[in-house]
Amino acid sequence: MIIDLRSDTVTKPTKGMMEAILNAETGDDVYKEDPTVNKLEARLAAMFNMDEGLFFPTGSMANQAAIKMHTQPGEQLICDKWAHVYNYEGGGVSFNSGVSCKLVDGDRGMITAQQVKDAINPPDFYHSPLTSLVCLENTTNKGGGACYDFDEMLQIHHVAKDNGLSLHLDGARLMNAIVAKKEDPKKYGAIFDTISICLSKGLGTPLGTVLIGNKTVMQKAMRVRKVLGGGMRQIGYMAGAGLYALDHHVERLAEDHKKAKQIAAILEAQNYVHKVEPTETNIVIFYLSEGISETKFMEDLSKLDIRISNMGQGKLRVVTHLDYTDAMHDRFLNVLSTYN
Incomplete structure (x- = not known):
């Protein structure tokens, strides 16, 4: 029994999802003639109003498209120093859009409205890049699945609008935040210009992210997706998986959160663990005590068919997900509590 906790992207389609894939009605999406894709796009847009x-096809491409839609070459976006768009998208901000990043030293990947305000370059000072976009991430990946306080995002929205900036949300694990905090998705739609919603992480589809937004900015989306090579044909099979996930895999995210918090509690009690970050959703970030080898620790787990991630800078990451069963959970907790 291999216990793979490196990411929530390692899941396989469930039986029900496979049936939805096989039964999906398809067409040519480049012509916008795939009815299942059209249904998924409309459903998510309506969900967020x-x-x-x-x-x-991917969350990175959706984020990169949004950045290109909101900016011009030579401009600058504001994001946290741990933001996915800066750290994990291959330098796409500069390569695809010719845009630089003003990095903010936030808390667990989350920035404040005051920090955003302080990071905006004076628009009449032509020596610095023109600030045009703010990118937030909810939940934060490198921040350990942390969830923004909605009121803080609302204040960031006001700062952005007061300064003529666009606001994009990398919602790779947004459904985790919505479930954890029992939020109304429509509140997000009211304050962001664009939101990327990933279906292949906690929701368990093989691939796919839907970028949603308002008509004015989204009229650019098809062209930008084409430029980035994201036009696909009978992709309704994957959209069918997405619709199934929205019906069956959203509320169950609470189970992943519960297991992650139990893992965090066990880790906090171990002498070989120096620190565990606050655990709100399905990601556990922890650090080993001084003198404990990260390499040996991960090798020891690997010998027991347990896989976790090393994010560098001492960060070890565990991610719970759809395929992490109760039996796996019991075994993993036992391993952690008896490791020496």
């Missing part, structure tokens, strides 16, 4: 959605 936004105008339109567009299906992308």
Whole structure:
């Protein structure tokens, strides 16, 4: 029994999802003639009370498209120093859009409205890049699945609007935040210009992210997706998986959160663990005590068919997910509590 906790992207489609994939009605999505894709895009747009959605193969491509839609070459976006768009998208901000990042030293990947305000370059000072976009991430990946306080995001929205900036949300694990905090998705649609919603992490589909937004900005989305090579044909099979996930895999995210918190509690009690970050959703970040080898620790787990991630800088990461069963959970907790 291999216990793979490196990411929530390692899941396989459930039996029900496979049936939804096989039974999906398809067409050519480049012509916008795939009915299942159209249904998924419309459903997510309506869920967040936004105008339109567009299906992308990956979350990184959806984020990169949004950045390109909101900016011009030579401009600058504001994001946390741990933001996915800066750390984990291959330098796409500069390569695809010719845009630089003003990095903010936030808390667990989350920044404040005051920090955003302080990071905006004076628009009449032509020696510095023109600030045009703010990118937030909820939940934060490198921040250990932390959830923004909605009121703080609302204040960031006000700062952005007061300064003529666009606001994009990398919602790779947004459903985790919505479930954890029992929030109304429509509140997000009211304050963000664009939101990327990933279906292949906690929701368990093989691929797919839907970028949603309001009509004015989304009219650019098809062209940008084409430029980035994201046009696909009978992708309704994957959209069918997405619709199934929205019906069956959203509320169950609470189970992943519960298991992650139990893992965090066990880790906090161990002498070989120096620190465990606050655990709100399905990601546990922890640090080993001084003198304990990260390499040996991970090798010891690997010998027991247990896989976790090393994020560098001492960060070890565990991510719970759809395929992490109760039996796996019991075994993993036992391993952690008896490791020496």
